[in-house]
Amino acid sequence: MADQYILGLDIGGTKIEAALFTADVTTGPISSKRIATERERGYQNVLERLSQLIIELLAENSIAWPSLKAIGVGLPGTVDPQKQVMLNGNSQIFIGKSFAKDLNQYFESPVEILCNNDASCFALAEAKLGAGLKYREQFGIPLSQQISIGIILGTGCGGGIISNGKILNGQNGGGGEIGHSTLISNGHSCYCGRKGCAEQYLCGPALERSYGEKIAARELFERAGAGEQKAIDCLQSYQKNLIEFLTNLTSIFDPHFFVLGGGLSKQALLYQSLEKGLHAQTFVPQSNPVVYQHKVSDSAGVIGAALLTLP
Numbered sequence: 218m219a220d221q222y223i224l225g226l227d228i229g230g231t232k233i234e235a236a237l238f239t240a241d242v243t244t245g246p247i248s249s250k251r252i253a254t255e256r257e258r259g260y261q262n263v264l265e266r267l268s269q270l271i272i273e274l275l276a277e278n279s280i281a282w283p284s285l286k287a288i289g290v291g292l293p294g295t296v297d298p299q300k301q302v303m304l305n306g307n308s309q310i311f312i313g314k315s316f317a318k319d320l321n322q323y324f325e326s327p328v329e330i331l332c333n334n335d336a337s338c339f340a341l342a343e344a345k346l347g348a349g350l351k352y353r354e355q356f357g358i359p360l361s362q363q364i365s366i367g368i369i370l371g372t373g374c375g376g377g378i379i380s381n382g383k384i385l386n387g388q389n390g391g392g393g394e395i396g397h398s399t400l401i402s403n404g405h406s407c408y409c410g411r412k413g414c415a416e417q418y419l420c421g422p423a424l425e426r427s428y429g430e431k432i433a434a435r436e437l438f439e440r441a442g443a444g445e446q447k448a449i450d451c452l453q454s455y456q457k458n459l460i461e462f463l464t465n466l467t468s469i470f471d472p473h474f475f476v477l478g479g480g481l482s483k484q485a486l487l488y489q490s491l492e493k494g495l496h497a498q499t500f501v502p503q504s505n506p507v508v509y510q511h512k513v514s515d516s517a518g519v520i521g522a523a524l525l526t527l528p
């Protein structure tokens with residue numbers, strides 16, 4: 218029997234990553250490619266360029282189409298796991314679209330395509346191949362018994378909840394939309410129509426805005442590290458919000474650990490006093506979730522997408 222391969226796609230608002238895996242997936246990508254999403258050119262244009270990218274990736278690795286077993290896709294929004302339709306999200310062009318069905322129209326024969334939310338894919342990759350392994354090593358709890366929450370602190374604030382090795386999708390796939398839970402009553406307006414959503418306080422641009430003048434988040438961390446009071450104040454206020462957020466989530470899920478991804482998660486200073494602040498506030502005194510920095514590479518999203526195709 219010929220070897221079988223899995224393809225993972227991480228579809229973001231600005232870029233798309235495609236990666237090829239052996240059927241095992243856990244050994245990591247054997248080859249990958251990136252393109253810009255260019256969502257302003259429309260949905261059909263994205264599908265066209267994406268199908269081209271997939272065909273090229275297979276050709277470059279001398280893989281014939283029938284050897285592709287399945288494609289796993291992380292989309293930037295809520296994906297109904299039964300209907301495989303994206304229901305909401307920041308990238309409007311994908312809303313209401315049957316992505317799997319539409320992409321398959323570009324191929325010589327249909328292949329199994331499974332979609333889920335991109336942050337849930339990140340959380341799944343970390344639970345199975347990253348932070349979950351570290352937690353098992355530290356505390357002896359097997360992966361199959363862990364509850365974890367992956368949070369992406371980037372241009373938005375996405376989340377994925379993993380329970381006993383599986384994504385908690387909820388009824389419609391909205392199970393991990395923690396960024397749209399209220400953090401500040403009657404706070405900043407969110408694109409979702411509500412006010413005070415966690416995303417409006419925890420995304421990278423929110424931290425940058427709080428400084429009052431144009432600055433990249435990375436530089437704000439550098440200035441705080443160098444002792445600049447204004448930057449330290451911004452960071453402390455951000456951390457206070459993050460601790461409130463993690464405390465709320467702990468009250469609902471009592472997870473073994475959180476794992477942070479996205480641009481802000483790369484800053485070591487972010488983690489200072491984070492666990493201490495969280496553990497001081499949990500309702501159940503024994504609840505003391507670990508807060509990990511992401512352990513899987515920058516490609517966690519695409520790896521998690523590929524993992525969707527495994528039983």
Ligand SMILES: [Zn+2]
Nearest residue numbers: 397407409414
């Ligand atoms: Zn919102």
